Amino acid sequence: MSEPGRVEGGRSAQLKHTGLRPGWTTGACATAAATAAYTALLGGDFPDPVTITLPGGRTPAFALAVEELAGGSATAGVVKDAGDDPDVTHGALVRATVRLLPAGAGVVFRAGPGVGTVTRAGLPLAVGEPAINPVPRRMMREHIAAVAARFGAAGDVEITVGVDRGEELARSTWNPRLGILGGLSILGTTGIVVPYSCSAWIDSIRRGVDVARAAGRTHLAGCTGATSERTAAAVYGLPQDALLDMGDFAGAVLKYVRRHPVPRLTLCGGFAKLSKLAAGHLDLHSARSQVDLAHLAGLARAAGGDEELAAGITAGTTALGALQLALAAGVPLGDQVAVAARDQARSVLRGSPVAVDVLCVDRAGAVVGRSDPESGIPVRAG
Known part of the structure; x- marks a missing residue:
């Protein structure tokens, strides 16, 4: 996925508490590079380091890794530091080339090598636009205007943003599925990467729903991983842009679909993860929710199991063990867990006009539980 770009309140306290080092978004790096390049284009010298002002008022300084001044354009490059976040773009070189335009042209953005182009509707950028998100665009415009005012210039420029190896890195993000082709997106709403904030993943889920709705998809599937995604695609014949890489964020999918409904939503995932949803957890990550064996034992009783089975499940250690006993x-x-998970999903949807169903799968992708009978979807017998 691409880099997180959202910061919650109490940032300093949060980061001090966790001991994790924050970093900078690709949008902040592109703004710093564009500011340095335009300064050199007007004044002849690159500021190094170059200082920018982020939306929240912070003023970080960025060292330049690239300085090129030739004719009517200048290029500066900044190496992205994502701090302690496991960000695919950490260490990437973000370049910005600034070229003067005729008076009145304004600020025009171009996608350089490694930055993608929007090819599908549903994103906050028009089809054909470079994948430079609205906040980074605003940041660059504001900094270009500030540099122009300092030198008495008009501020009419073309900014071409590129990322070295960006097309390769983008294969590890949602971009291909969202129809952003040719490279990465330039992201960030605050300029700061909060380690493990998960905001980029959740934002990608939302953009996935937007793109699917814009494409006219009426049935989406939120999947916890690659195995469940393959199962959902095979069972329902869904195209790639109808598949949401939900990961652990079942709540994020349900809350966004509640506000942006589609006729049908399937949640498909591993039995253990969906047993957490069945117990009322909306974040399925192992660090934030645990399998409740007592709850599984109760569901086994509801499915017709005797006290010996319930006791065996309660005395066990894993959801897989509970499933095998059952x-x-x-x-x-499996069916009982799927039904309970579906009911929890319905409660989150709060009456939104979305028909929701649940498929539980095992590690091989075989369906081991379903909330609603479907012809042609056999449940594994054991």
Whole structure:
């Protein structure tokens, strides 16, 4: 996925508490590079380091890794530091080339090598535009205007943003699925990367829903991983842009679809993760929710299991063990978990006009539980 770009309140306290070092978004790096390039174009010298002002008022300084001044254009490059976040773009070289334009042209953005182009509707940028998001565009415009005022210039420029190896890095992001082709997106709403904030993943889920709706998709599937995604695609014949890489963020999918409904939503995932949803957890990550074996034992009873089975599940250690015990006893625990997860999903949807169903799969992708009967979807018998 691309870099996180959202910061919650209490940032300093949060980061001090976690001991994790924040970093800078690609949007902040592109703004710094564009500011340095335009300064050199007008004044002949690159400011190094170059200082910018972020939307929240912070004023970080960026060292330049590239300085090129030739004719009517200048290029500056900044190496992105994502701090302690496991960000695919950490260490990437973000370049900005600034070229003067005729008076009245304004600020025009171009996609250089490694920056993608929007090819599908549903994103906050028009089809054909470079994938430079609105806040980074605003930041660059504001800094270009400030440099222009300092030198008495008009501020009419073309900014071409590129990222070295960006097309390769983009294969590890949502961009291909969202129809952003040719490279990365230039992202960030605050300019700051908060380690492990998960905001970029959640934002990608939302953009995935937007793109699918714009394409006229009426059935989406939120999947916890690659295995469940393959199962959902095979079972329902869904195209790639109808598949949402939900990961652990079931709540994020449900809340966004509640506000932006589609006729049908399937949640498909591993039995253990969906057993957490069945117990009322909306964040399925192991660090933030645990499998409740007592709850699974109760669901086994509801599915017709006896007290011996319930006791065996409660005394166990894993959701997989619970499922195996139930399968051996002929008790459809997978179906019961799927139904309970569906009911939790309905409660989050709060009456939004979305028909929701749930598929539970095992590690091989076989369906081991479903909330609603579907012809042609056999549940594994054991």
